[in-house]
Amino acid sequence: MNQLVNIEQVQLQCKKTQSAAKLLGVSSEQKKNEILKSMSDLIEKNRLAILEANKIDLERAEQSGLSRAMIDRLTINETTIRQMQQALNQVANLADPLTSSYPEVVQPSGIKVTKKRIPLGVILMIYESRPNVTVEAAALALKSGNGIILRGGKEAFESNQAIAQCWREALIDNEMSADTVNVLNSTDRQLLDQLLKLDQHIEVVIPRGGEGLIRHVVANSHIPVIKHYKGVCHLYVDEMADLNMAIDILINGKTQRPGVCNALEGLVVHQVIAKQFLQQAFQALHLKDVQMFGCAETIEILPSIDKAREEEFLAEFLDLKISCKVVKNIDQAIDFIDQYGSGHTEVIVTDSQQNADKFVNRVDASVVMVNASSRFSDGGELGLGAEIGISTSKIHAYGPMGLESLTSEKFVVRGNGEVRS
Amino acid sequence: MNQLVNIEQVQLQCKKTQSAAKLLGVSSEQKKNEILKSMSDLIEKNRLAILEANKIDLERAEQSGLSRAMIDRLTINETTIRQMQQALNQVANLADPLTSSYPEVVQPSGIKVTKKRIPLGVILMIYESRPNVTVEAAALALKSGNGIILRGGKEAFESNQAIAQCWREALIDNEMSADTVNVLNSTDRQLLDQLLKLDQHIEVVIPRGGEGLIRHVVANSHIPVIKHYKGVCHLYVDEMADLNMAIDILINGKTQRPGVCNALEGLVVHQVIAKQFLQQAFQALHLKDVQMFGCAETIEILPSIDKAREEEFLAEFLDLKISCKVVKNIDQAIDFIDQYGSGHTEVIVTDSQQNADKFVNRVDASVVMVNASSRFSDGGELGLGAEIGISTSKIHAYGPMGLESLTSEKFVVRGNGEVRS
Numbered sequence: 001m002n003q004l005v006n007i008e009q010v011q012l013q014c015k016k017t018q019s020a021a022k023l024l025g026v027s028s029e030q031k032k033n034e035i036l037k038s039m040s041d042l043i044e045k046n047r048l049a050i051l052e053a054n055k056i057d058l059e060r061a062e063q064s065g066l067s068r069a070m071i072d073r074l075t076i077n078e079t080t081i082r083q084m085q086q087a088l089n090q091v092a093n094l095a096d097p098l099t100s101s102y103p104e105v106v107q108p109s110g111i112k113v114t115k116k117r118i119p120l121g122v123i124l125m126i127y128e129s130r131p132n133v134t135v136e137a138a139a140l141a142l143k144s145g146n147g148i149i150l151r152g153g154k155e156a157f158e159s160n161q162a163i164a165q166c167w168r169e170a171l172i173d174n175e176m177s178a179d180t181v182n183v184l185n186s187t188d189r190q191l192l193d194q195l196l197k198l199d200q201h202i203e204v205v206i207p208r209g210g211e212g213l214i215r216h217v218v219a220n221s222h223i224p225v226i227k228h229y230k231g232v233c234h235l236y237v238d239e240m241a242d243l244n245m246a247i248d249i250l251i252n253g254k255t256q257r258p259g260v261c262n263a264l265e266g267l268v269v270h271q272v273i274a275k276q277f278l279q280q281a282f283q284a285l286h287l288k289d290v291q292m293f294g295c296a297e298t299i300e301i302l303p304s305i306d307k308a309r310e311e312e313f314l315a316e317f318l319d320l321k322i323s324c325k326v327v328k329n330i331d332q333a334i335d336f337i338d339q340y341g342s343g344h345t346e347v348i349v350t351d352s353q354q355n356a357d358k359f360v361n362r363v364d365a366s367v368v369m370v371n372a373s374s375r376f377s378d379g380g381e382l383g384l385g386a387e388i389g390i391s392t393s394k395i396h397a398y399g400p401m402g403l404e405s406l407t408s409e410k411f412v413v414r415g416n417g418e419v420r421s
Numbered sequence: 422m423n424q425l426v427n428i429e430q431v432q433l434q435c436k437k438t439q440s441a442a443k444l445l446g447v448s449s450e451q452k453k454n455e456i457l458k459s460m461s462d463l464i465e466k467n468r469l470a471i472l473e474a475n476k477i478d479l480e481r482a483e484q485s486g487l488s489r490a491m492i493d494r495l496t497i498n499e500t501t502i503r504q505m506q507q508a509l510n511q512v513a514n515l516a517d518p519l520t521s522s523y524p525e526v527v528q529p530s531g532i533k534v535t536k537k538r539i540p541l542g543v544i545l546m547i548y549e550s551r552p553n554v555t556v557e558a559a560a561l562a563l564k565s566g567n568g569i570i571l572r573g574g575k576e577a578f579e580s581n582q583a584i585a586q587c588w589r590e591a592l593i594d595n596e597m598s599a600d601t602v603n604v605l606n607s608t609d610r611q612l613l614d615q616l617l618k619l620d621q622h623i624e625v626v627i628p629r630g631g632e633g634l635i636r637h638v639v640a641n642s643h644i645p646v647i648k649h650y651k652g653v654c655h656l657y658v659d660e661m662a663d664l665n666m667a668i669d670i671l672i673n674g675k676t677q678r679p680g681v682c683n684a685l686e687g688l689v690v691h692q693v694i695a696k697q698f699l700q701q702a703f704q705a706l707h708l709k710d711v712q713m714f715g716c717a718e719t720i721e722i723l724p725s726i727d728k729a730r731e732e733e734f735l736a737e738f739l740d741l742k743i744s745c746k747v748v749k750n751i752d753q754a755i756d757f758i759d760q761y762g763s764g765h766t767e768v769i770v771t772d773s774q775q776n777a778d779k780f781v782n783r784v785d786a787s788v789v790m791v792n793a794s795s796r797f798s799d800g801g802e803l804g805l806g807a808e809i810g811i812s813t814s815k816i817h818a819y820g821p822m823g824l825e826s827l828t829s830e831k832f833v834v835r836g837n838g839e840v841r842s
Binding site (some may be wrong): 022026105107109111113116118120121199203204218222224225226242245248249251252338356360361362365366367368369370371372375376377381383393394395396398399400408409410411413415416417418419420 | 447620625645663666674677777785787817821830831832834835
C-alpha cells in the first residue's frame, strides 16, 4: 500500500542506499552480472505476482479514467515480462564502464597523473506510469556501480512494489544489500520535494515524464538534474537534396512512432525545391493521415492545409501532425531551428558536403544527422548499448545517455614524495 | 557606478551574450587567440585606469572594514597586472579544446556515428572580491568558445568595470560582439536570484567564494551549478609509510599556503607508527606554528595539544591548524575520510602497493594521491593548463576543471537515406 512516510525515514533509506552503493561500486563485473541474471530469473519466477499487482494498478487506472496511452504504458503482460528479462540480459552483456583505462602522464614536477572511471554514487530516478523503468533503470544503475532510488508514479505503485520485491531477492541472493535498489513506498509529492534537497546522499536526479513534472523537479532540486523537456525535431530539406530520400526520412521520422521524443515535429524546406517537394510530401503524409500546418509560403503551395501559428511551430505534437516552414536558404533554416528546436535531434537531407558540414557545425542539438532518420536518435541505435535517458542540456551529457553517463572520473596521482615549491 | 538594473534589462543582456556566444563558438582558434592577445595589450595600455578604479574599491573596502585577507585578494598592483597578462598569454597558448577528433563507428543500421566537441554556450560566473577572475575566467570561456556573464562582488565593482572596458575594446577590435564577455553592472542580490532562473539563456553557473554564497546559488538556481563547497583534505600515514616522506608531505600540504582549498586540514595516522610519527610531526608542525587538535589516542601521545571535537574534524581551517586521528588500520582510515572528507583531495603515504591501490580504489575524492603533496591538486599541476574552478560533485566534472570542462559533445550521424524499421 502507498504509505505515508516521513522525511526522516526516507533520509535514513537514502543513507542506506548510499552505503550500499559504496560496496557495489567496488564489486566485480561478474558480481554485478550475477545480480542481473538473478533478477531475470526472479521476474520469471514471480511472473504471476507481478501480473496480479499490475492488475490492481490497471483496475484503479480504469476507475480514475486514465488515458488510453497512459494505460498502455502501465500494462504488463507476458510480452512485457519477456522484454524486461531481455533488457536485463542485454545490460549484463554490455561492457562494464568502470574498466576503461587512461594513459599516465608524468608532469614537470615528477608526479604521475592518470584518471579512473568511477560510479556517480546514488541516482534518483523519477518517472511516471511505466513499470518497466523499475527494471531497466535499476539494471543500468547496477551495471555502472550505482545505487538507485526509484520513485515511480502512483499509477504503477503495486506493479513497482512487486518488481521491488524481486530486486530485493536478487540482491540478497548475491550477498549484496537490498538497499542498493530502493523503490520508494510512497508517491507523496511533498515527500518528493524533500527528497530533492538531499544532496548529501544523492548525486544526480533523472526525471522522466511530462514537461510539468520535469520543470517542477528542476525548480525544487538542490541535486543536479539531468533532463530533457521535450523533443521538437526538424527535418531540413536542402536545395541540393535527393527528394525521394527526403520523403522516406520524413515519413519514417513522422509516422513510424509518432509518440516518442525523436519523432519529427517540423519540416523545413528550401524555397528552390519547395513546390515540388511539398506536393510530394503532402501526398505521402496524407496517406499516413498526417495533418500539416504551414507557414504562408507553404500554404501558397498547399492551399488546403491549416495555417501554422507560433503554437504549432513550438509544439511537441507526439501525434500525426507536423509544421512546415519554407526558408530562403540554409542559414535561415539554421536560424529557424535555433529558434524553435529543443536541442534534441535535427536532420538535414542534402547531397552537398558543404551544406552538410555547415548544418553539422552550426546546429545546436544533441544529435545532428545528415541523410538519416531522426528515429535513430536513441542509445541503442547510436551504439551506446542501452539508454537511461536523454539530456538536452550540455552539462554532464548531451543526447542519449548510456552507461558511461552514469559514471564520472577521478584523478589519480602517484608520486615519490614530491612536494610543491 | 553600481546600477539598479531590472530583470528585463538583464535578460536582454543575457540573450545578447547568447547570440554572441554562437558566433564565437564557430570562430577559428586564431580569432580567439587574437582577442586574448588584444586583451593583454589593452590591460597594459589601460593600466593606470585599472589601478585608479581599484584604488576606489580599496578606499571603500578600508572604510567598510573589510578583512585584511579580502583586501589582499582585491588589490591590483603592477605585479597583478603582469599576472593577468601572463594568464591571457598562457590561455592563448593552450590547445583549442574544440579541435579534438573522435572515431566514426558504423552501426548495424548502416549509419555512421561520431561525436563533435562543442562549447557549452553561456557560462555565468559568480565570484567575490578577486578582480583577476574577470580576466582569467573570461579568457578560459573565450578560448573554449563560450560567452560569459561575470557577476563579481560589490567590493571589486570599479575594478571589474575597468577590466570590462578592456574586454569590450578587445572584442570590438577583433570584430566580435562586445556582449561575448558580459560584466554585469549591478551586484544586487535579488537580481542575481532572478538571473539564476534564466536557464533558457545560460547553460551553467560556476560560483566561486564562501560556502554561504555557493549554497545560496545551489538552492536558488534552475541552471546546472558546478561547485565545490570546501576542501577538507587529509593525509593518511600508513603503517608501511616512509615517515620522513610523510613529514615533508604533511608540512608542504599544511603550511606552504594554508589559505587554499588543497591545503591539508586533517592528519590520519596508523596506530602502529602513531607514536613515532606523531612526535616527529608535532616538532615539525610546531616549528611552523601549526596548532594541532587530536583524538583521544593522539592526546595520549601528545598530551600538550588540544582535543579535537567534531567541529575540528569537520573544519576547513584555511589556517595554521590541523586535526589528528589515530586509526586501527587502513579500512578505518578510509571510513574516517569518507565521513569527514569533502571529496576534494585525499593523500596516502605508503610503501605498500596493495595499500596504495586499496586507497586509490576506495577513497571517494576528486583527486586521490599516493606519496605526493595535496598541493598538486590544481589544474596547472595536473596538466590541464589552467583551471576555471573545482568540482566536488561528480556531475559533468570532478576535481580541477580545465578548458575541456567548459565544453560538451554532440552526436553527429551521417547516413545514406537510412530509415528505422
